[in-house]
Amino acid sequence: MESEGKPSDATQVAAVDSPAMAMEDEMQGLNVETSLLSLPDDDLLSVLEYLSTRDLLSCRAVCHRLRDVALRPELWRRRSIDFGQRDASTASLRPAVLRVAPCASSLSMWFEGRSDALGTLAATTRCAAAELIIYVDNDPARLEAAKLAIRNQAALGMLRTLDVRVVAHKSNDIHAADLLAEACSTQGLARLVVDVSYGIRWCKGAGPSPLIPASIKEVALRNVDPRFVHRVLRSHAATLQAVQLRGNCQGVAPLLAAIPGLQRLECPVMEDLPLVAKCASLRSLKLAVVYCRDEAAFQAAAAFLRAATHLEELQLEYYSLGSVRVEQGLLTALASSGRAALRKLVYSCLIGFEDRLETELASALPGLPALEWLVLPGTVPRRVLAAINPGSAPRLRGLMIANWTSEAGCLHADMHEPDVSRVLASYSHFYLVVRNRSCRQERQCEHCAKGCHGVPWPTGEALVGFYTHEAPSREAADALSSGSPCKLWIKP
Template sequence: MGVGLRARPPPTPGPAESPSPRRVRQQSASAAASNASQQLVFVQLCTALWFTPYFFATDAEDTFESYGIYKSRHRFILRGPHSRLKALLEGDFILDHCRNLTVMESLRKSPKAAADGQTMAKEEVPSQGPNEETSLLSLPDDDLLSVLEYLSTPDLLSCRAVCHRLRDVALRPELWRRRSFNFGRRRPRSFDGSDCFDFGPRDLPTRSLEAAVLRVAPCASSLSMWFAAHSDALGTLAATTRCAAAELILVVGNDPARMEAAKLVIRNQAALGTLRTLNVSVDSLIAIDALADLLAEAFSTQGLTRLVVWVDRKVEWPKGSEPAPLIPASIKEVALTNVDPRFVHCVLRSHAATLQAVMLRWDCHGVAPLLAAIPGLRHLDCPVMEDLPLVAKCASLRSLNLTVKECHDEASFQAAAAFLRAATHLEELQLDGYSLSSVPVEQGLLTALASSGRDALRKLGFSFFTELDDRLEMELASALPGLPALEWLVLPRSVFRRVQAAINPGSLPRLRGLSIPEWTYEAVCAHASMHEPDVCRVLASYTHFLLVVRNRLCGEQRRCEHCAKGCHGVPWPTGEFLVGFYTHEAPGKEAVDGLSWGSPCETWMKV
């Protein structure tokens, strides 16, 4: 079974002299001793990390995967704390500080016991090892840090009460700069939070822990906060904390006081000097004047590389509300939703020298000339605009997400078609909400896209579809042969025969993968869909091919013949939204990214 993580090949040995028989025996004995030691290290690793916070385990049974260790042909892959991958060649030490494994478990159980040198019971941890010293305080600082980084935030804070040395080491920036914290009852928009510590219910212990983090933590990867009712204490601490974050995510309720508190938090983090990403979401908008002040503070923050502003409804801004004066360019990515065009224009003008990715929603009046003037623009996500053809002059543009579902007038539609005919340098295109309800097939956007026989477009995708209707199916099938460089194709849930017939090496010679996130063909089970004749033909037509579908199963009570047979040699994965198949080699990062518009497919099987 492929797991989607390809092992690097072992280093090629260089030329060497033929060893003598005696030397061979010595090397064999040394290798045997080394292998025995490494096996013991591996057992210790599994034992200690099984009890370690943040340790990830899969649902597979009777394999290395059941202990969170992925064993590939040449290496072990370990998901460590904070989602860091540690990977070493098979035969190396699995973890650099393997002698500290018993200390890690002892520390997790009791920081005081670990400092005093107490360990787990003999039956829990093997007594032999490269180093049997188990006193936490006997470790040098570098080794001590490697142990403490496995602790959860509450455990790390508790170490400060053990002794002076742990108090100081526990506040080293190395232990905090990869940690993220969510101060709120819900997770903000655009927040992954996979490595984030959620503080839980808003009770007294939770508030005390929040206060401790904001008072003593030296830094953090991300701080996310929800400013709503009963958040006065949080606002005061957040506005004065010395915890310098690289990312600040704020969700602000409809209250001028909350918006003022959020503005002070932004100002404080900007002064600390490490803020690079700012994400502000405003709900239930009524306090327009306060919002204008909040966004003016966000837009005037210097040193940002990414800015996200989301407002839950379109508003008319008060006259005279303008952002702060122009600041030095630094922002590379910006996403603005329901933001007044005056603010949008200010951001695009101020950061034109550094911008690489722009996402705009709502009123884009007068934006196209500013976009065309951005020399390094590579990705654009925007609705259809009447002056969109101006953006085709931007030679650096490589990726476009074009929203056409609200395009009701013919002028805007024709502007989009003109842009697609002119932007021959595009490598990726996604159409959101595209339909042919108001124009003939020969005037459609896909027809315009393929009319130049472009050699640059490598990825084409669709989203927000219910299904492909007959007219759109006809346009797509006729357009695909005009895209000879296409490598990745992301389609809606239904794929009709005419489109399937166009997917062949003759029409698409460079095609490497197909993704249909909502598709299960005519069968209820995705596994059964994989055995449909048309699917098998596509997989067999290409030397190397990848296919991603929705992971929908027939269920235990109605097992299809393919699920019952277990034809892939492994249990069908559960708990995953998507499942991918590969014909020869497991996909690398480029392939996984190429077949995803949102979250990537993480589960792969060989067919």
């Protein structure tokens, strides 16, 4: 029997092993560090690429070699860093990154709340970003700090994308205008996004800077003073390929018509839109019919669509029944020539107009002989399917109906309806995407109870796709989307 207080053999062994194990762990750590440091620079860089930004910064304290290697541009040029105020863990890295990092793929800076320290760092950092994303509120000091951050990044020479999001109120219009003037005069950009959350009454003295060398290929300007819009379109007409405009577009159409390489356009209806039909390079148009009660503007849009037979992709976006002219549908205008090159049509309305949609589709489809993809993101009646057949749409390859009205409470039951079966059977290669609606487990329809199609009916997917011949390619899945593409496909 062991005497009281005397350690057991196991305890003695453990006591002996503890320092030995600690020494062994320390030696293993040294071996790992030694073997890591023995790597050539290229191999060491390949290993360090997998480290988080925090760990990469920590490497600088290990030894002289890691301190130097950890700041090689190769390790930073693909990193995207968001200094959001809401992410405390990332925000804590801000001083170190802006002081020592040589470059970054993207920097996101939030000038709001307590961001005074960010202003100084952002205006003086040597960390050159290819993309700069700025969020700024309506505080004059923070608007000024954001302007200086843009100026500094432009001077560093790597900036290609500038994205500025402004929440501004009319009390600080002059400060917001100064920030926009800085953004619109930044040279060397390939992409520019300026989004103003609230309308601003622009001061008469706040104007854009002189014209700069053309470089921008893609621009998105939302709720921006038309003077800035005009200056950007004039400065970069030689290089622009994609333009997105929202808000006041007064006087914009002649400038759009003068862009020789314009391929993609998103804009509201405007009275001088027919001028843009002269852009022979234009292939994609998203037209927002925003409460368009101006008959002249609506007729101008119809005239544009009658002339723009070279369009390959069109999205008509209605916001309400008040914006729909029953006597002259835009889709009917597009199809009137019978020569439209349109391959994809997205036809959406936030408030449904069931009978109108069915009638207009039925009359327009024969005039769209090249149509391959039809996307209907709003709520539409299932009887729209009656308008779809090889006679009216001979080249149609796919249809997306986000939400159709039906007496059946289950999408599975809908798929057995005669119109659905007819459409799928009419085309040898066809894709149908619909929003998923399933039975409750305790009250299954007869089709869900049978478990047909050879697979369990999906319950966790927002969209379900069906194909007649083979699973869709990436092109087909993307073509049948108005946002995220469908990921689940079934062969019925």
